[in-house]
Amino acid sequence: MHAFDYASPSSVADALKLAKPGSAFLAGGTTLVDLMKLDVMTPDRVIDVNGLPLKGIRLHTGALHIGALERMGDVAAHPVVTATHPMISRALLLSASGQLRNMASIGGNLMQRTRCDYFRDVTSACNKRLPGSGCPALTGINRGHAILGTSDSCAATHASDVAVAFVALEAQVVLRNKDGDRTVPLEDFYRLPGSTPERENVLGPGELIAEVVVPTLPWARNSTYLKIRDRQSYEFALTSVAAAVNLKRGVIQDVRLAAGGVGTKPWRLRQVEEALKGSVAVERTFADAAESAVDGARPLAHNAFKTSLLKRTIVRALLDAAGVR
Amino acid sequence: MTTSRRQFFGQAAAVSAGVAMASPAVEAIAAAGPPGGAGLVEVAFKVNGERRKLSIDPRVTLLDALRERLQLTGTKKGCDRGQCGACTVHVDDRRVLSCLTLAATLQGKEVTTIEGIADGDELHPVQRAFIDHDGFQCGFCTSGQIMSAVKIVEEPAVRTDDQIREAMSGNICRCGAYPNILEAIKQAKGGER
Numbered sequence: 001m002h003a004f005d006y007a008s009p010s011s012v013a014d015a016l017k018l019a020k021p022g023s024a025f026l027a028g029g030t031t032l033v034d035l036m037k038l039d040v041m042t043p044d045r046v047i048d049v050n051g052l053p054l055k056g057i058r059l060h061t062g063a064l065h066i067g068a069l070e071r072m073g074d075v076a077a078h079p080v081v082t083a084t085h086p087m088i089s090r091a092l093l094l095s096a097s098g099q100l101r102n103m104a105s106i107g108g109n110l111m112q113r114t115r116c117d118y119f120r121d122v123t124s125a126c127n128k129r130l131p132g133s134g135c136p137a138l139t140g141i142n143r144g145h146a147i148l149g150t151s152d153s154c155a156a157t158h159a160s161d162v163a164v165a166f167v168a169l170e171a172q173v174v175l176r177n178k179d180g181d182r183t184v185p186l187e188d189f190y191r192l193p194g195s196t197p198e199r200e201n202v203l204g205p206g207e208l209i210a211e212v213v214v215p216t217l218p219w220a221r222n223s224t225y226l227k228i229r230d231r232q233s234y235e236f237a238l239t240s241v242a243a244a245v246n247l248k249r250g251v252i253q254d255v256r257l258a259a260g261g262v263g264t265k266p267w268r269l270r271q272v273e274e275a276l277k278g279s280v281a282v283e284r285t286f287a288d289a290a291e292s293a294v295d296g297a298r299p300l301a302h303n304a305f306k307t308s309l310l311k312r313t314i315v316r317a318l319l320d321a322a323g324v325r
Numbered sequence: 326m327t328t329s330r331r332q333f334f335g336q337a338a339a340v341s342a343g344v345a346m347a348s349p350a351v352e353a354i355a356a357a358g359p360p361g362g363a364g365l366v367e368v369a370f371k372v373n374g375e376r377r378k379l380s381i382d383p384r385v386t387l388l389d390a391l392r393e394r395l396q397l398t399g400t401k402k403g404c405d406r407g408q409c410g411a412c413t414v415h416v417d418d419r420r421v422l423s424c425l426t427l428a429a430t431l432q433g434k435e436v437t438t439i440e441g442i443a444d445g446d447e448l449h450p451v452q453r454a455f456i457d458h459d460g461f462q463c464g465f466c467t468s469g470q471i472m473s474a475v476k477i478v479e480e481p482a483v484r485t486d487d488q489i490r491e492a493m494s495g496n497i498c499r500c501g502a503y504p505n506i507l508e509a510i511k512q513a514k515g516g517e518r
Contacts, residue, residue, distance in 0.1 A: 097495020
């Protein structure tokens with residue numbers, strides 16, 4: 001591990017002052033410490049933000065507010081979250097392990113790096129880690145990689161589960177910098193790789209995620225998060241779908257859908273949502289609508305199975321969320 | 326004179342402690358190290374109820390601090406990457422991975438390791454249950470399994486076999502002692518359901 005200065009400020013202002021190019025904020029450490037050990041991340045200053053007052057889970061002016069330093073396990077178990085936004089709780093509980101969920105913060109979860117093995121191996125080329133060095137995944141082992149939002153530079157998936165639920169629920173992130181706060185929809189927080197896969201989000205240098213704000217959607221109580229993976233627990237998604245359905249007399253009034261494991265960022269399925277609105281909630285309708293989920297998909301040599309797996313995951317998630325099984 | 330397995334490992338640990346003594350030198354290099362390099366960090370926290378104070382390189386994990394500085398070798402280094410659970414300890418009463426926790430972040434915290442859960446000579450009920458059900462083979466993952474299980478036994482929402490398996494999924498056992506680990510946890514939770 002490369003050497004670094006360590007600081008543990010107790011105010012956000014001090015933390016922002018300590019930030020500089022090449023510094024990193026440390027919360028739960030489950031990504032940062034791991035990647036520092038692998039020399040994938042080599043900050044020369046680590047700013048421990050765990051002492052900052054970025055905590056709290058509360059309903060306020062029609063939205064659920066989650067402080068960036070709340071831990072995954074605490075958010076998953078919070079009675080307000082389980083009552084109003086069950087898909088958030090579900091997505092969190094299907095992530096990582098009990099120990100990791102006790103450590104990892106919500107802000108850190110959104111900032112976690114891809115699990116692409118080439119990214120994590122400093123002896124490999126990787127456009128995300130070393131811009132311009134190439135992408136061995138495009139022609140190498142790419143079974144776990146993305147089929148949506150990829151470019152000729154990168155096909156790495158975004159690894160977060162809860163970000164998929166957040167995107168489905170149109171959550172926003174509050175970003176704090178020296179000049180104040182700005183609020184960005186989480187969907188727009190993430191960038192597509194394009195020719196600059198090293199720039200994963202719109203966070204400025206020395207800017208912190210302060211909180212996540214999730215609008216309350218009364219019908220999102222009928223929601224689910226379905227995760228398909230190689231083993232039943234403690235594994236990243238091959239495909240996952242966050243689904244919420246507003247049904248009236250068996251007809252879909254409104255619907256929210258987003259997918260994980262298939263995109264270079266958490267992937268909102270707007271075209272599927274549009275196809276479903278006004279339709280009768282039966283399996284056939286779900287299957288027809290799911291076809292458009294993979295429009296524009298660019299499968300690689302080993303991950304073409306994700307196109308059919310994604311469509312089937314959507315159908316099953318809709319069946320669960322609509323309770324029409 | 327015969328040497329027991331435990332005595333042998335005790336001697337082996339003394340040898341590895343000799344190797345570990347190199348680490349302050351490494352820290353000194355880091356302290357004087359490259360531009361932007363790190364100095365030592367003073368950190369005070371409790372381990373198994375005892376106040377400990379360390380002057381450490383901020384790169385040192387809790388796992389290495391426990392094993393190499395505090396001679397608490399019951400906590401094991403499996404993958405050292407947050408994937409196997411062998412290094413599980415409690416920090417402020419929550420189970421966490423000591424290999425992904427920087428010791429410098431622990432100012433004022435309370436750490437509990439496998440050495441701290443028995444009541445004197447009286448084993449913790451989870452330790453007793455692991456012995457009763459033979460919940461291990463080689464034993465390398467066992468301290469982590471037990472530290473996880475101690476917290477799972479306290480969780481009222483974890484009741485069924487499947488819920489216990491899911492809650493324990495962050496602790497890998499290469500010997501495959503899972504069925505007996507499950508039985509041990511069921512006993513510690515208090516009887517059949």
